[in-house]
Amino acid sequence: MTQSAAIIGGGVIGGGWAARFLLNGWDVRVFDPDPNAQRKIGEVLDNARASLPGLYDMPMPVEGMLTFHDTLADAVDGAVWVQESVPERLEMKHSVYRDIQKHCAADAVIASSTSGFKPSQLQHNAIRPEQIVVCHPFNPVYLLPLIEVVGTDVNADMIGGVEDVLRGVGMFPLLVKKEIDAHIADRFLEAVWREALWLIKDGIATTEEIDDAIRMGFGLRWAQMGLFETYRIAGGEAGMRHFIEQFGPCLAWPWTKLMDVPELTEELIDKIASQSDAQSGHHTIRELERHRDANLVGMMRTLKARDWGAGAILNTHDKTMNQTCAIPETLADVGDLNLAVKTVERAVPLDWTDYNGHMNEARYLQAFGDATDRLMHIVGCTPDYIAKGGSYFTAETHIRHLDEVKAGARIRVETQVLLGAGKKMQLFHAMYEGDRLLATGEHMLIHVSLATRRACDPAPDVVDQLGKLAAAHAQLPRPDGAGAAVGKR
Numbered sequence: 001m002t003q004s005a006a007i008i009g010g011g012v013i014g015g016g017w018a019a020r021f022l023l024n025g026w027d028v029r030v031f032d033p034d035p036n037a038q039r040k041i042g043e044v045l046d047n048a049r050a051s052l053p054g055l056y057d058m059p060m061p062v063e064g065m066l067t068f069h070d071t072l073a074d075a076v077d078g079a080v081w082v083q084e085s086v087p088e089r090l091e092m093k094h095s096v097y098r099d100i101q102k103h104c105a106a107d108a109v110i111a112s113s114t115s116g117f118k119p120s121q122l123q124h125n126a127i128r129p130e131q132i133v134v135c136h137p138f139n140p141v142y143l144l145p146l147i148e149v150v151g152t153d154v155n156a157d158m159i160g161g162v163e164d165v166l167r168g169v170g171m172f173p174l175l176v177k178k179e180i181d182a183h184i185a186d187r188f189l190e191a192v193w194r195e196a197l198w199l200i201k202d203g204i205a206t207t208e209e210i211d212d213a214i215r216m217g218f219g220l221r222w223a224q225m226g227l228f229e230t231y232r233i234a235g236g237e238a239g240m241r242h243f244i245e246q247f248g249p250c251l252a253w254p255w256t257k258l259m260d261v262p263e264l265t266e267e268l269i270d271k272i273a274s275q276s277d278a279q280s281g282h283h284t285i286r287e288l289e290r291h292r293d294a295n296l297v298g299m300m301r302t303l304k305a306r307d308w309g310a311g312a313i314l315n316t317h318d319k320t321m322n323q324t325c326a327i328p329e330t331l332a333d334v335g336d337l338n339l340a341v342k343t344v345e346r347a348v349p350l351d352w353t354d355y356n357g358h359m360n361e362a363r364y365l366q367a368f369g370d371a372t373d374r375l376m377h378i379v380g381c382t383p384d385y386i387a388k389g390g391s392y393f394t395a396e397t398h399i400r401h402l403d404e405v406k407a408g409a410r411i412r413v414e415t416q417v418l419l420g421a422g423k424k425m426q427l428f429h430a431m432y433e434g435d436r437l438l439a440t441g442e443h444m445l446i447h448v449s450l451a452t453r454r455a456c457d458p459a460p461d462v463v464d465q466l467g468k469l470a471a472a473h474a475q476l477p478r479p480d481g482a483g484a485a486v487g488k489r
Contacts, residue, residue, distance in 0.1 A: 002027050002064060006079035006104070008072060008096060010037035012044075013113050014085035016141025018066065019048035021081075023142065024169040025061030030068050031075035038068050043286060048142040050408050051293040054349030055143070055300055055314050057370070058321040059410055072096070076104040081165060083135070085113040093122060101127040109162055111135035115186050118179040119152050130155040133162055134176075136183055140289070143296050145172040145313045148183040170317040172310070188227075194261055200272055201262045207272060208279040223299060224309050294350045301349060328378050331465045337472035340430070341378065343371035344413035348405055358404040365399060368429045368441035371413040375427060379420075379465040381458070390459060392425055392445040399441045400481055409433050416479060420470030423447045423455045428479050440481050 005021040007014050010032035018041055022028045030041060045066075053060050069075040076082050082104055086096055093112065100110055110131045112122055123129035134150035147166050151159045163173040176183050182190060199205040205213070221230045228240070235243030262268060280288060303311030327342060328334045334341055344367055354360040376382075376392055385391075405411060412432045419426035429441040449456040458466070 003081070004029060004079045005081040005083060006031065006076045007083050007085065008032075008075065008100065009085035009087075009113075010034065010041050011085060012139060013137060013141060014083070015041040015044035016048075016137065016139060017083045017085060017113070019045050019052070019142040020169055020171070021083075022064045022066055023048055023052050023060055025064050026081075026169070027064040028066050029075045029077075029079060030066070031070075031072045041066075044140075044142075047140070047286075047289050047293055050290075051297050051350055052142050053347030053408060053410070054297055054352070055304070056318050056321065057344075057346050058318045058327065059345045059347065060321060072099050073103040076100055076108070079104060080108055082108055082110045083113065084110065088114060088116060090117060090121060093117070094125065097122070097126050097132060101131065104131075106131075109133065109158070109165070111162070113137060116182045118181060119150050119155075120179060123152060123154065130158065133159070134179075134183070135162065135166065135173075136186075137171075138185070140293065140296075143293060143300070145170065145310050146185065147171045147173050148176055148185060149173045150176040150179050150183060152179065167316075168320070170313065172313045197262050197264075197268070197272075198260075200275070201268050206279070207275040211279070224303055297349060298351045301351065327374060331378055331380075331469065334378065334469075337469060338475060340414035340416045340473070340476070341375065341469070342412060343374040343378075343415045343429070344411070344431075346411060348407050348409045348411060350407050353407045356404075358406050359409075361399075361401065364401065364431070364439050364441070365397070367411065367413060367431060368397075368399065368439075368443065369394075371415050371429045371441075372427060372443055372445070375415050375417070376425075379469060380462040385459070385462070386450070389450045390456070390462075391448060391450055393448050394443055395446050396444040397441065398484065399439060400484070401439050403436060403438045405431075405433055405438050411438065416476060417466070417470040417473045418442075418478075418482060420466035423457060425466060428482050430479065440479070442482060442484075 002025065004027040005017075006029045007018045007021075008031050010018065010030050014030075014032065018028045018030060022045070030037065034040075082100055084093065084096060084100070086092055093114070097110065104110070106128060108131065110133070112119075112132065112134050113136060114122065114134055115136055117134070119132060119134045122134070123132045126132055129152075133155055134148065136148040136150070138144040138146050149159060149162060149166070151162075159175065163175065166173040174184070180187075196210050199210060200207065218230075225233075231243050232240045235241070235246070283291070300310050300314060303309045304314045305311065307315055326333070327345060348359055348363075352359050352363040372394070381390070381392060410433065414430050414432070416428045416430075417425070418428050423446050425445040425447070427443045427445070429443070430437060431439045431441070446455050447458045448454060457463070
């Protein structure tokens, strides 16, 4: 049964929440009195549809249904999750919660996107304070996994369920054990922001120079290791204790003005705004968002390949989504041995496209290589098997590019075993978007000993499973293009 989430407030953050839930298969009900809310959320969704599916190596769930409602009461009706993203004014939030609780289910989660208020402040005088919890995201909500989750004693029992929902849509819930103004992450951001304001006010750096100092240096380190793990490495072989002993004394030096805030005069605001316009005013906001999303997808997919940081969260969500798209893990998972096996189903990531605006030819090979890896896994050539010294090496490949495919397209690869006997495994992959055939890849592989790097016979269990699949596929018609040479389609 499809679950329903209500989004109260459709600005940048609310729109990101709508995209996150919608693209993970939830129905989404939006309430925002802004007459431009539908357009704004539509633009956020366009960005999300182009970027989020490309983070994964499995297809995302079928997109939920998006509806816009004229009243808050209609929006929260039937919702099991209500995400509040209204402006940071406490009296406004209290008023919104009173309206929500009059009309929502008593067991619905009411989650606030607040970046500063504590949950006890939000729960004050609420009809059912136990429903209200802080779930503070980071922009863009549809890509960045971190969610700061903060509750109180009155709803401690529900926090586990809140975390489960967030993990179910591919997020990383960070439980803040003691409530504090601005939670954890924004307290760091506030410190950096204050120092940046002083550097601009005192004429030391421009907005662009400050951004360059972050994105060309420590920002890259923080993106994949955070603060303390980065500094542990800086301590060398002696570790964190040596780092603190070496650099700790500088904390007493008057380098920063973290506890002192410059007055935001019109002169300072004009200075910041004009520098920002000079830095990036030649881009529209939508263009900046698209650049941001493409860069984030590229970085996060690199982390994913190493199962590190945010990438590990993506790998976990891939496994969750494979439960519904049914890419086989073993031969027993293959529903009908007499049909070609689905070995890949996924979206085309942004970084798979080239200057012609369609999938780069090298990525066809990657998709077919992933299909080969899956077929090997299905017949028993698993990571454990490979660790024991046996594997398949590709000896020959022939790819036919039959039609173009663009970023965001949902592609599927079906694999037929043409030969599976002795040391040889010959596979024919067909790539589709829906019923449209995009490309084929024919691959000859040889089983080898990783110790000698020479051809050898596979283990008996691999021989048996590959043989069963090859025998079943021998009854299929020989695929069009099999055995074709270059120029012979």
